Amino acid sequence: MSTSPNQLETQLKELQQQALDLIGALTNLEELEQLRVKYLGKKGDLSQILRGMGKLSPEERPIVGTLANEVKEKIQNQLDSRRQTLQQAEIEAQLQAETLDVTMPGVSRPLGHIHPLNGMVDRILDVFVGLGYTVASGPHIETDYYNFEALNTPADHPARDMQDTFYLPGGHLLRTHTSSVQIRHMENREPPIRIVAPGRCYRRDTVDATHSATFHQIEILAVDKGLQFTDLKGTIKEFLRRIFGDDITVQFRASYFPFTEPSAEVDVQWKGKWLEVMGCGMVDPNVLKAVGYDPEIYTGFAAGLGVERFAMVLHQIDDIRRLYASDLRFLQQF
The missing domain is CATH 3.30.930.10 (Bira Bifunctional Protein; Domain 2)
Structure with a gap:
């Protein structure tokens, strides 16, 4: 992996754009959690890129580190926003599925008789x-x-x-x-x-x-x-x-x-x-x-x-x- 500051910055920006695009296209919470682990997990893509910071000069590290925090924050915010949207959609779908149509005829159950x-x-x-x-x-x-x-x-x-x-x-x-x-x-x-x-x-x-x-x-x-x-x-x-x-x-x-x-x-x-x-x-x-x-x-x-x-x-x-x-x-x- 390249240790050039410019290359690291480019990789971080590409990672950010790719993550935001994928998050916006997700349709369920399970896929959203998998994407979070892929980008922000301990062994995720962001961690892989930041490993190259060890070979940067002391002057270059703060610049790349600041950009990395911004990328992580934007991805996390997008994840939280999408999670809220999907959760609300699930609740509405459940309410719709469980709605009782009072105009439909009821199911007739014959009553028993007292002995x-x-x-x-x-x-x-x-x-x-x-x-x-x-x-x-x-x-x-x-x-x-x-x-x-x-x-x-x-x-x-x-x-x-x-x-x-x-x-x-x-x-x-x-x-x-x-x-x-x-x-x-x-x-x-x-x-x-x-x-x-x-x-x-x-x-x-x-x-x-x-x-x-x-x-x-x-x-x-x-x-x-x-x-x-x-x-x-x-x-x-x-x-x-x-x-x-x-x-x-x-x-x-x-x-x-x-x-x-x-x-x-x-x-x-x-x-x-x-x-x-x-x-x-x-x-x-x-x-x-x-x-x-x-x-x-x-x-x-x-x-x-x-x-x-x-x-x-x-x-x-x-x-x-x-x-x-x-x-x-x-x-x-x-």
Whole structure:
């Protein structure tokens, strides 16, 4: 490489012109970075030219060095300006590509349907929450104590035969009702209590048009000072009125449940027929004692219903198995 000052100056000016022309013609940022390295990098063209300054005289070096700095500054300024222009162009192109044309028709996606059981649960909970009840839940796998013993149903009680269930190792079982939720709730809280407990239950029933080994139940519980059977009747009638309509006729028939006394079955007159829809009763004093409540101070009432039965009555479904078959032809009706 020539060490003549004039030749170095000429090379620097040619380098500058060549770099500015190329930079102005670039169309993307990647090429711009490659050009920067080519001209201004440690091993770039400018560095190659400046290596010849070592053989210049002390008087010549400042002149060539000043020109080299001017060339480097002009190239760097051109690089920065072009980079800004290209970046702005990329942003505008991206905005243009991502612009939503609101005049175009949207893509239609069919909405799903609420399952009739879930819809029935929501409807029932809305009624009781509106009456001041709080939704409570509990485990599906229970101990014998919570499922039977604390509910006044000892091991030798004949009522257990009506709720034969699936037993698990270690003395556990799949709950046969959501009444166990009531015990768990009461033993950790002091009255007054008003809860509604929805959930899945399990019994070793033979599957047919009206029975299933897995079903859904909703129970209510109210405990306070001075609660009477009239409070229970008023609550049940108001609930059934909101579900079946204002002109519904309700009757209470004496019945038996181990955890309530007195107990009753509730019937409604629906489309000219009497239908049994739920059971209820005043909480047995032994249940109150099991959770540490004084039955001389507190009384309570409870009621329970099967969600499937309500869904089948209101939607006129002829077979409970239709609710579990996942047949879209059936489910899309709701």
